[in-house]
Amino acid sequence: MEVDKIVQHFEGKTIFITGATGFLAKVLVEKILRVQPNVKKLFLLIRASNVRSSEQRFHKEVVDTELFQVLRNKWGENLTSFLSSKVVPISGDVCHENLGIINTELRDAMWKDIDFIVNSAATTRFDERYDVAMDINTFGALHVLNFAKNCSKLKLLLHVSTAFVHGTSPGLILEKQFQMGETLEGAKVSYLDINGEKKLVEERKTKLQAQNMTEKELTSTLKDLGVERAVLHGWPNTYSYTKAMGEMLLEKFKENINIVIMRPTIITSTWREPFPGWMEGLRTLDSIFVGLGKGKLKVFLGDPNTTLDMIPGDMVVNSMLVAMAIRSHQSSDEIIIYNIGSSLRNPIKYDNVRCLIYQYLKRNPLVNDTGKPIKMAKVKILSSMSSFHRYIEIRYLPILKVKFVSILSSLLLSILIKVTNYMCN
Ligand SMILES: NC(=O)c1ccc[n+]([C@@H]2O[C@H](COP(=O)([O-])OP(=O)(O)OC[C@H]3O[C@@H](n4cnc5c(N)ncnc54)[C@H](OP(=O)(O)O)[C@@H]3O)[C@@H](O)[C@H]2O)c1
Known part of the structure; x- marks a missing residue:
């Protein structure tokens, strides 16, 4: 027709x-x-x-x-x-x-x-x-x-x-x-x-x-x-x-x-009509793109060769x-x-999406509250659970250790204060 x-x-x-x-x-x-x-x-x-x-x-x-x-x-x-x-x-x-x-x-x-x-x-x-x-x-x-x-x-x-x-x-x-x-x-x-x-x-x-x-x-x-x-x-x-x-x-x-x-x-923004790129709020993939543009998203999870x-x-x-x-x-x-x-008919790989969005945001960076362009992180793709676990260990374990030590020391300190108070009374 x-x-x-x-x-x-x-x-x-x-x-x-x-x-x-x-x-x-x-x-x-x-x-x-x-x-x-x-x-x-x-x-x-x-x-x-x-x-x-x-x-x-x-x-x-x-x-x-x-x-x-x-x-x-x-x-x-x-x-x-x-x-x-x-x-x-x-x-x-x-x-x-x-x-x-x-x-x-x-x-x-x-x-x-x-x-x-x-x-x-x-x-x-x-x-x-x-x-x-x-x-x-x-x-x-x-x-x-x-x-x-x-x-x-x-x-x-x-x-x-x-x-x-x-x-x-x-x-x-x-x-x-x-x-x-x-x-x-x-x-x-x-x-x-x-x-x-x-x-x-x-x-x-x-x-x-x-x-x-x-x-x-x-x-x-x-x-x-x-x-x-x-x-x-x-x-x-x-x-x-x-x-x-x-x-x-x-x-x-x-x-x-x-x-x-x-x-x-997954429905994305408009391609051509009534004009390209109309979208409302952050819905599906858009939240990932904005996370990337704001420099908050540093990793993509998934097989780069998967068709999205x-x-x-x-x-x-x-x-x-x-x-x-x-x-x-x-x-x-x-x-x-x-x-x-x-x-x-028109497959696009996960990795292509990552590259396209990265290139687009590099040319058209998002700006922060003071109007300055936000620097994006170089995004890594983690394609397996083991690479994800390694990433978490390397990135977050030292922070967790520091947190653990500080929690432990404040706990010891409070015990010490309680014991001192008890002895003084
Ligand atoms: N977005 C996607 O990526 C996607 C992908 C595949 C299929 N779909 C399907 O496409 C359709 C439209 O999705 P969308 O993205 O446009 O969703 P949407 O933006 O969340 O809109 C849903 C609409 O349904 C209305 N609604 C919800 N409960 C209702 C009720 N009890 N009585 C009358 N209206 C009610 C909402 O009204 P209020 O404003 O009052 O909440 C809103 O107008 C849905 O059937 C969805 O399953 C969407």
């Missing part, structure tokens, strides 16, 4: 997007409004207590970002009226039935009007509380599916998942849907009972609350529980595990809904739009899965 045809496809269409204040969905919203101003409507689900605060969040966290600069330049003072004719921020939450949209009139209008649903809402914390991650990433996906079943002219539900639903298995990752109850290689059990997990976390929570735990203790215990259950079933963290369970629920309860699941790898799979945000969005345009014509009994990554 040619680019123009893909863009045309969204003319006069209504698209419902969840996770609209998040990084990826913002890039999607901006792209649609920029390339297809004749889209009929964008309904955006935003967590907020009422319509007014969802509108405020949309303006503050989406429109007022640098990402919208190209649109601001294009529309000038007409941007506000353009946006209010196209975008409807809606307060809601994927953790609830009907996505927490209580206004029945609005809900009915949405059900009549929506052509596409994009579910980008998620908690992306790797060690999220188990109850929270299940509510959003697992049952949130089911709530979006149930909402989709009410949309009379829905063409497609696009669910954004992650390539890491496959855990840490090496090699080629197939675009294959999960079956209900599947576990990964290395799991300590052979069946994953999602409802059983839901029951378990609820019972554990009630029990912990009955023990009068503080919120902090409760959070820490439920975070540990998430990792424990993930590892038991073969996943390395709560995030990828609960996302995988979300995919399973979609597969199980799909019925006749046309579903595409996109599985991006990352993909710019605008490329992910382009893939989503192409999938929506193409797959809305071809309804399928099966869920269609797309892995969105770079390692197959």
Whole structure:
């Protein structure tokens, strides 16, 4: 399909997007409004207590970002009226039935009007509380599916998942849907009972609350529980595990809904659109790059020859739009899965990333509080656990020894003072 045809496809269409204040969905919203101003409507689900605060969040966290600069330049003072004719921020939450949209009139209008649903809402914390991650990433996906079943002219539900639903298995990752109850290689059990997990976390929570735990203790215990259950079933963290369970629920309860699941790898800043290098906060690899630029990061851990799979945000969005345009014509009994990554056609090695970032930061150093360029450390790659242990020993053992000696001497000193006081009394 040619680019123009893909863009045309969204003319006069209504698209419902969840996770609209998040990084990826913002890039999607901006792209649609920029390339297809004749889209009929964008309904955006935003967590907020009422319509007014969802509108405020949309303006503050989406429109007022640098990402919208190209649109601001294009529309000038007409941007506000353009946006209010196209975008409807809606307060809601994927953790609830009907996505927490209580206004029945609005809900009915949405059900009549929506052509596409994009579910980008998620908690992306790797060690999220188990109850929270299940509510959003697992049952949130089911709530979006149930909402989709009410949309009379829905063409497609696009669910954004992650390539890491496959855990840490090496090699080629197939675009294959999960079956209900599947576990990964290395799991300590052979069946994953999602409802059983839901029951378990609820019972554990009630029990912990009955023990009068503080919120902090409760959070820490439920975070540990998430990792424990993930590892038991073969996943390395709560995030990828609960996302995988979300995919399973979609597969199980799909019925006749046309579903595409996109599985991006590590999403980085934009490549070209609306301009290169847009990113929000420190997310995945960016924290490593900034650590390096600030001179704080002195070592890279990992095999320098490993291919690092990352993909710019605008490329992910382009893939989503192409999938929506193409797959809305071809309804399928099966869920269609797309892995969105770079390692197959355009692989980049860990060591190349290190060198490129180093060279870039050398030419464009970060500055400190006084405006002076920060000197970077010459970064070492530690490719094995033994080299890591050696590094820690050489670098930190002398410090630890000094600390130990000073702790010991202050301990002896306090004993001496106590004994002297005792003798004087
Ligand atoms: N970033 C990556 O590298 C990456 C890689 C692969 C896949 N993905 C997937 O891509 C999607 C988007 O990720 P992202 O990086 O844009 O994440 P993000 O910036 O953390 O955004 C997540 C969005 O989901 C919303 N959300 C969270 N809980 C919600 C709830 N209960 N109800 C409604 N909305 C809720 C958040 O709203 P609030 O603003 O209210 O918190 C936010 O708008 C996710 O599905 C993620 O799993 C991301």
